[in-house]
Amino acid sequence: MLKTGKLVSSKQMIQFNYLRKNRFNFLIVTLILIFIFIKVYSIHFNYSYPMHLDEYHHIAQSVQIIEEKGFVSTNPYFAEPIRHEDLEPGFHILLSELFLLTGIDPVKHYGFLPAFFACLSAFMLFVFVNKITGNFWTGIFAMLFFASLKSSVNILGINFLTPLTACIPLVYLFLLMFIEALSDIDLRKLLISIILSAILVLIYPLCGTLIMPVAFLYLLFNPKTMKGFYLKIINSFAMEKLKANRLFYAKTTVLIIGIGMFIIIVSLYFWNYILLLSNKTNIINLLIFREGWGKVEIKYFIPYLYGITATVLASIGIIVSFKQKKYRMIAFFVFIMLVLISMFNKYKFTVLSPYQRTLYFTMLTLVPLSAIGLTFILGYLNKLIKICLQKNVAQKIIITVFVVIIFISVFSDNYSLIDEKKIYRSVIINEEDYKTIKWLEKNYGSYNTVLAPAFISSTIYPISKNYVVSILSGQLGGGNLNATISFFKVVCNEKKKIIEENGVNLVFSRERIDCSGLKEVYNNKNFIYEVLI
Incomplete structure (x- = not known):
């Protein structure tokens, strides 16, 4: 009885420690999300209205959807109809539903929305990094690197709510599903990643045109993985398997039909643009973005834009990714986007996505690599400290101080080209x-x-x-x-x-x-x- 009692007590202690650890982790994530919300919302402390003209234009299209009870292919600002095809319907539906369901004033309360979506993006990033690395603190570091991302009226960013920032949570979810699909040769996760890419096209086509080709290119460079999917498909639809597992077959069939229907609906919406693609010249014009696409063309130096400290850590993360298959995909994305940025700097044009948007997507993919790089350094530092110091408390203090110094450096990185264009010189309205x-x-x-x-x-x-x-x-x-x-x-x-x-x-x-x-x-x-x- 005594032994049994001790055994029960031991189990209870294990459960208590597990719950306590989970509560601590939950508290850390919550505190960082609060920090991110305050940091992003800080520009609205004394000004609650949208800070960017594009935000007003997106609000106008969302208000038009509410007023007309559906899509209208005209510019909402003018009495005399001026044709305008809405290429970001997913974002405008999202905004209009948000306005309807919450009852918030589309303009007066808009200032809260960038902060909310920044938190949503940071949390999805945490889930993504935590899942692929299996390390809680790497996910936490990623959230902090994300919070340090710079924003301006030229490159946009997390300080504004536009289709670019609305699609960030889905970008990280797509990367998670796609990486896990390739790692496990999982057809369902691959199909989910295809659905997510289609949703990204509806929210922000410039995101979809960048993400999908790069992902497909990565798949082409991995013939063993492609062969694995081919064999999995053949094996899944073998008659013996179908008879033994009819439920799996039914679920897979429904999923495939659903994806097919979704792609058809998306294609019908963008039908005019699909017709344009039948002409080679139109394909070139739609996929090539020349200098002048942005109203203000400023060329940025990525290490200054992202931050010197964060860039060095991301470089270490890239080196680490060569040894870890799950990380390799992220490094591949960064490599392709750096090639596109270099192309613009030298030849004054880029493909798949405009220069300004490619810059921001580069930083979004550098974030998890910086977190991986920092975790790698901390691992070596911890081993070194253990050799020199035996006390566990001293080890934790040194590691904590090192991390604090790193993030003070990260958040202190300034870039004059961004600081000059953070917001307009005068507010849009008062x-x-x-x-x-x-x-x-x-x-x-x-x-x-x-x-x-x-x-x-x-x-x-x-x-x-x-x-x-x-x-x-x-x-x-x-x-x-x-x-x-x-x-x-x-x-x-x-x-x-x-x-x-x-x-x-x-x-x-x-x-x-x-x-x-x-x-x-x-x-x-x-x-x-x-x-x-």
């Missing part, structure tokens, strides 16, 4: 602008044509569902931008001409306008004029 546009909606409803300053015009439809004369070019563009800019500089007769030519009903101005035919209806730091002409 609190008074938002109140003015809301007043306009309350008193004049929606679907009027409003002439507003160029920067503010992008906010009019997302806030009030009113049309504008033009918007600055970003994710969307169009309209008579010259008229918008000229209106606030010319005399009354010229203003009248611009109003008549563009069918303007209301004018938003930050300065008083004293012209006949314009009735002042709002005067509180900003001015609203009703057109009586």
